[in-house]
Amino acid sequence: MYRIxxxxxxxxxxxxxxxxxxxxPAETAEEARQALHRMAKExxxxxxxxxxxxxxxxxxxxxxxxALTPAIILIPGKEGxxxxxxxxxxxxxxxxxxxxxx
Amino acid sequence: xxxxxxxxxxxxLTRLKGRLKTAQRGHKLLKxxxxxxxxxxxxxxxxxxxxxxxxxxxxxRAHASFTVASALMSPEILEQSLLCPKQSVELEMTFQNxxxxxxxxxxxxxxxxxxxxxxxYGFAQTSGELDDAVDALSRVFQDMLKLAEIxxxxxxxxxxxxxxxxxxxALEYVKIPQMEESIRYISMKLDENERSNTIRLMKVKELxxxxxxxxxxxxxARAARAFGPARETFQEE
Numbered sequence: 501m502y503r504i505x506x507x508x509x510x511x512x513x514x515x516x517x518x519x520x521x522x523x524x525p526a527e528t529a530e531e532a533r534q535a536l537h538r539m540a541k542e543x544x545x546x547x548x549x550x551x552x553x554x555x556x557x558x559x560x561x562x563x564x565x566x567a568l569t570p571a572i573i574l575i576p577g578k579e580g581x582x583x584x585x586x587x588x589x590x591x592x593x594x595x596x597x598x599x600x601x602x
Numbered sequence: 603x604x605x606x607x608x609x610x611x612x613x614x615l616t617r618l619k620g621r622l623k624t625a626q627r628g629h630k631l632l633k634x635x636x637x638x639x640x641x642x643x644x645x646x647x648x649x650x651x652x653x654x655x656x657x658x659x660x661x662x663r664a665h666a667s668f669t670v671a672s673a674l675m676s677p678e679i680l681e682q683s684l685l686c687p688k689q690s691v692e693l694e695m696t697f698q699n700x701x702x703x704x705x706x707x708x709x710x711x712x713x714x715x716x717x718x719x720x721x722x723y724g725f726a727q728t729s730g731e732l733d734d735a736v737d738a739l740s741r742v743f744q745d746m747l748k749l750a751e752i753x754x755x756x757x758x759x760x761x762x763x764x765x766x767x768x769x770x771x772a773l774e775y776v777k778i779p780q781m782e783e784s785i786r787y788i789s790m791k792l793d794e795n796e797r798s799n800t801i802r803l804m805k806v807k808e809l810x811x812x813x814x815x816x817x818x819x820x821x822x823a824r825a826a827r828a829f830g831p832a833r834e835t836f837q838e839e
Contacts, residue, residue, distance in 0.1 A: 520690035546708070566757070571750045571757075581658050592647065596763035
């Protein structure tokens with residue numbers, strides 16, 4: 501039995517509460533960092549993180565990238581997408597192939 | 603360059619030849635693995651991009667409705683209405699093996715199947731925009747789970763491909779040439795030893811022969827001296 505968590509600023513993540521996901525409002529990068537580490541230790545399989553916070557938490561995200569759980573998935577916050585999620589796909593391709601071929 | 607210390611012996615040569623064969627077979631297998639992983643990875647990445655685009659659009663729509671809702675309602679009531687969710691999600695995770703990489707597969711179950719049940723609040727005090735937001739979120743949620751699965755898969759595959767690629771390159775450009783070089787070095791050395799051995803034998807034979815000839819000559823000389831006068835007279839006549 502795994503859990504799904506959402507980390508982000510209050511306005512961006514409040515809606516997910518209605519879906520029954522576990523929401524962890526974090527206004528600053530520091531709060532988000534703590535929440536991230538705490539949730540990674542518990543059995544969260546998926547963590548959704550807003551891109552606005554993810555931009556400041558790159559090392560922490562990289563740390564969990566090669567682990568099986570949790571899967572940290574970036575979602576656009578209420579200010580819109582920063583394109584980090586798409587850039588990450590590009591990075592993955594570059595990592596695997598050695599060049600961006602898409 | 604023959605690496606620091608290799609014994610130029612026949613045993614070492616046999617051992618190295620065995621290792622080279624293993625390395626070549628390993629190299630071929632790893633290369634096949636890399637190619638297959640790459641194929642899978644490309645499919646996953648394409649799906650990943652499409653899915654991400656869809657999720658981001660869906661979420662932006664949900665956020666837009668949500669922003670309107672939060673403008674129309676007081677923050678307290680907004681929070682209050684969403685505080686106790688009726689819906690809850692149970693997630694099961696299994697693993698699928700893709701070319702020896704374990705990738706997660708998620709199965710989820712919502713507590714209530716009725717899509718109308720997602721609204722955890724009464725409709726009296728909330729604005730319609732909030733309904734829209736929650737509705738949009740619940741619709742994009744399926745895709746979000748799929749996205750989590752695909753994106754994690756692509757990350758894990760990328761990691762595995764990188765690892766395999768490094769191994770293939772290390773074997774192809776370092777290990778195998780090194781071993782070939784060592785094998786060449788040893789076989790040259792062995793040939794060289796063989797030749798020097800032959801030469802030594804020839805030299806020894808020459809020495810022995812020379813000695814024998816000199817012995818014979820000395821003997822002849824002695825004999826000549828003993829019978830010397832006779833021969834001289836003989837010669838004079």
